[in-house]
Structure formats: C-alpha cells, structure tokens
Amino acid sequence: MSAPTSRSPSPVQAPTIQQTPGPRAAALQKLYNDAISHTLRTCSYSNFASSFPTPASHAPDAMKRLHTDFVEKLHRTCKLNFDQILRDRQVVASLNDLDRLVEDARKRKAAAEQATNGQPVQPPLPPHTLPASSLYLSHLTPLLSEQQASLSSRLQTAQSENADLVDTVLEQRREIERLVSQLETTIADIDAANEALPVDDMNALTEEAVALDMDLRTAG
Template structure:
C-alpha cells in the first residue's frame, strides 16, 4: 500500500477537476442508415452509462487510503482509467462493425423495408379501395420460375449485348457492301472504256485498204529489223 501511495503521490495532479464526459457513438466508414444510426446511439448510450456507473466516488471507495491521502492523484488516475476504458470499448465496437459488415447490412435491410413499403402503397393505390391481393410467397413458386427470375437480369444483359453487336456488324457489312459496289462500278467503267477502244481499233482496221495494211506491215518489219541491227 505504501508503494501505491508513493506512486500516486508522484503523479501530477490536474489543475481542474472534471467528470467523465459522455462517449459519442463510434464513427463508421459507410454512411449509416436509420437502423445503423440507432445501433450506434444505443451503444454510445451504453458506454456513457457504464462510465457514469464507474464514478469517482465508486472508484475512490476501492482505494480509501489514496483517496484520503492523495485525492487529486487518484482523481487523475480515475479520469485516465475511464478515458482508456471508453476508448477501448469504442475501438472494439468499430472492429466488430467492420468485421461483420454491420452498417452495409443494416442499410440493405433499410432498403428492403423501404421497397416493401413502396410496393404495399402502390398495391393499395392500384386496388382502388378493394382488398389488396397478397403476393405469392417465393417459396411456393415452381423451380423453373424461380431460376428464370434469377437468370432474367443476366439474360437481358446478354441479349442487349448481342443486339448491340449485331447492329455494329450490320453497319460494318453495309459499309463493305458500298465499297464493293463502288469497285464494281469502277471495273464496269474500265471494261466499257476498253471495249470502246477495241471498237475504235476495229473500225480503223476496217477503214484501211489492203495495200495500206501491207505498207504498215512492211514498215513494222523494217523498224523491227533496225532495232535488231542496232542492238
């Protein structure tokens, strides 16, 4: 006990005495919804209640001698103890929230409940005052309808992707067809031009006299012989 009294005597005494402040709810990374907020507030209130229960008077009753001899040091020790206890509980709570994915799960539950309320309100509005027909429970549906309902979003996405791909291929094929038609037209124009040249040559040949043809043949032979001689 003398050792405890000596250590408490050496501890610095605070200038002003203060009581434990309420512990705020622990922060979370995701934006909490109504239920997550209520859970955080509930835990924050619980921590505050625990720390208030561990008041200085209750704490001092466990250490009567230091409370009498060095009350300031004991009060400072009590403040440190409550601060560390509150911080430890907040850290543990934050770890549990993160490990168990609590906030996103509660937010998802809020979304499901809100969606159910909207569906109910819509059904009542469409009923026009008549009794609302209860929806068919999912567990009573046949297996084929259940797995088709699960596959519908994926199949719809695949169908949309295939339709987009088909439209792209059709546009590409139309462009290729235009190029082929253009090339075919150019070939037809070229063939027509060659045919006109052949017709002109035939007409020129028909217009020549036999002696003119013989003269041209002789000139061609002479030119050929001259070229061979020079080479």
C-alpha cells in the same frame, strides 16, 4: 469488318450499406444501454455494502469508492463486450440493410396502391412457393438482358458494316463494267479501221514497220 471484342459482363453491384447506426441499430443500442443502466442501478451501495458488512462498518469511505469503481468498471466492460459483438456479427450493417429493405418494400407497396387507383393490391407470391426455374431466372434475367442488348448492338454494327461492303462491291462492279465497255468500243474501232484499210496499204505498213524495227536494232 472488325472482329467483335469479347467482354465479360460486369458483376452486379450490391447497394452500399451505411455503417452509421440506422433506426433499428440505434434502437437496439439504446435498449441495451437502458437495460444495463437499470441493472446497475439495482446494485446500490446499500445492497453492495450488505454483502460486506464488516468492511462497510469499519471503512465506509473505502467501501463507497470500491462500489463506485465496481459499478463503473462493470458498466464499461459490458459496453465494450456488447460493441465487440456488434462488430464481430456486423449487426449494424445487417440492421441497416433490413431498414433499407423495409423502406424499399414500403415504397413498392405505396406505388402499387397508387397504380391500382384505390383497388386492393394483389400481394406477391412468397419466394418459397415459387418453382426453382422462376427463382434462378429472376437472378439470370438482368444478366441475360444485358447480354441481349450487347449482342443486338454488335449485330447492328455488323449489319451496317456489311451494307457498306455491299455498296463498295457494287461500285467496283460498275467501274469494271464501264472499263470493259470502253475496251470493247476501242477494239471495235480498231477492227473497223482494219477492215477499212486496203490490203496493199496494210502490207506496206507492215513492211515499213518491219524495216523500221530492223533499222532500230541495227542502230542499237
């Protein structure tokens, strides 16, 4: 029987989180862009020029260009800073994961309602109200189930190999018993032949065998 190989369980793979903005991430980005656009529209040229009356009265064209450059640069800077925050905090991935969890919860709820045939669905217990043993067992159950399936498979393999070994041993035992029976039959035949042979003939055969052996030794 071959020795079972030890294999470490494969880690549970986490679901892949889409990096493209989902509904919530897209809504957040739109909300920020709308807020920035609204804020910058309040910074009109008239409001901007009222803060610099002298340059505005003497060089209005230059002030308009300055206002346009200021608004565009401020918008670009705010957008770059916001995008940097999204990347640093992994906001898109987190919101996409939240979308996935909400969708999964919605599907589970629909399946539960369908299974109860219109009856009220019993809501699950909040995780924070569960005892510690239930929480860690819920995490260990998939790993333990995998280990149990692996051990059951190895046990079935060992039992099959042991059954084959038992069959081989029984076959060898039957073969030994058959050979012993044949040997006992041969010995019985020899004993019967010796008993049927007269003593004088037996002595004569012994003498002939001894003489033949001497002749062979002499010739050699």
